[in-house]
Amino acid sequence: MRLSEKNSVVRRFPFLILLSLFLSVASGAGTLQAAAHREGRRPFTLDIPKSVGDGEAFAVRFGAAGAQTLDLELDGKKLHIGAPSPVSGFFEALLPVSLDTGKKRLRLTLTVQWKGGEKEVLTRAVSVKKRAYPVQKLTVDGKFVSPPPEAAEKIRRDRAEMRAVVTTTSPVQYWRLPFARPVPGEVTSLYGSRRVFNGIPKNPHKGVDFDAVMGEPVAAVDAGEVVLVSEHYYGGNTVVVDHGLGVLSAYLHLTGFNVRKGQRVARGDIIGFAGDTGRVTGPHLHLSLYVLGESVNAEPCLETGPRRG
Numbered sequence: 277m278r279l280s281e282k283n284s285v286v287r288r289f290p291f292l293i294l295l296s297l298f299l300s301v302a303s304g305a306g307t308l309q310a311a312a313h314r315e316g317r318r319p320f321t322l323d324i325p326k327s328v329g330d331g332e333a334f335a336v337r338f339g340a341a342g343a344q345t346l347d348l349e350l351d352g353k354k355l356h357i358g359a360p361s362p363v364s365g366f367f368e369a370l371l372p373v374s375l376d377t378g379k380k381r382l383r384l385t386l387t388v389q390w391k392g393g394e395k396e397v398l399t400r401a402v403s404v405k406k407r408a409y410p411v412q413k414l415t416v417d418g419k420f421v422s423p424p425p426e427a428a429e430k431i432r433r434d435r436a437e438m439r440a441v442v443t444t445t446s447p448v449q450y451w452r453l454p455f456a457r458p459v460p461g462e463v464t465s466l467y468g469s470r471r472v473f474n475g476i477p478k479n480p481h482k483g484v485d486f487d488a489v490m491g492e493p494v495a496a497v498d499a500g501e502v503v504l505v506s507e508h509y510y511g512g513n514t515v516v517v518d519h520g521l522g523v524l525s526a527y528l529h530l531t532g533f534n535v536r537k538g539q540r541v542a543r544g545d546i547i548g549f550a551g552d553t554g555r556v557t558g559p560h561l562h563l564s565l566y567v568l569g570e571s572v573n574a575e576p577c578l579e580t581g582p583r584r585g
């Protein structure tokens with residue numbers, strides 16, 4: 277007896293229900309699009325959310341017997357995945373929706389390279405939900421609002437250095453959702469807040485601030501390689517960890533470093549100590565999450581608690 281197409285897919289991928297549950301929890305995004313498909317001749321599973329907020333990242337999981345590589349493209353951003361994750365057996369990606377995309381709908385293109393040379397192109401629509409980001413008024417030292425002319429060159433070099441590392445896409449995936457919290461403190465300033473420094477409107481906050489005391493250990497949110505250890509004008513002492521496949525985390529305003537550039541870290545390893553270097557109102561940790569060069573909200577990707585009481 278021939279099994280129906282749906283049954284044969286379910287038999288091949290019996291872990292789909294668990295996976296969908298995991299993804300909806302991990303991504304914090306809208307409901308998942310239907311999981312099992314058979315568009316060409318080969319069955320596959322594809323999990324993506326139906327909708328994502330602007331300034332957020334979303335997880336994509338693709339699984340199929342006989343798929344060799346997967347190329348993804350979203351809003352001009354491209355990712356090549358050379359092999360499925362040895363942990364899950366799926367091709368896994370995090371993709372970013374820019375905070376200022378302005379688009380209501382994005383088109384995701386997946387190109388599957390099947391064993392034997394055949395290629396298959398799949399397209400899916402992801403709708404963008406406009407998030408309401410708050411306005412935050414802050415008072416800092418005047419030199420950080422209108423930096424002195426001699427700081428301009430330093431600021432330019434800092435930006436170029438940061439840009440160069442956060443736009444790299446290393447081929448090995450070290451990340452797994454959800455990420456560990458870098459410090460146990462509460463979030464004190466949300467990603468995307470439109471900030472007014474000393475009465476002057478500045479760029480939105482491209483990170484999440486956590487309450488932290490001076491010298492408190494700061495943990496890497498996941499495994500990876502340290503790709504930047506540097507002192508920046510605005511960010512102060514900064515560490516960036518590359519988690520692979522275009523996912524990087526940055527830790528700002530540290531009082532001291534605990535890693536060297538090029539060092540491999542495990543999830544939870546101490547990369548430095550919280551402080552008040554750079555443009556700050558007091559000691560705290562600023563965490564930025566970059567996905568394919570785009571700064572996105574790290575908060576929905578983090579595990580919840582334990583928290584300091």
Ligand SMILES: [Zn+2]
Nearest residue numbers: 483484485562
């Ligand atoms: Zn911050």
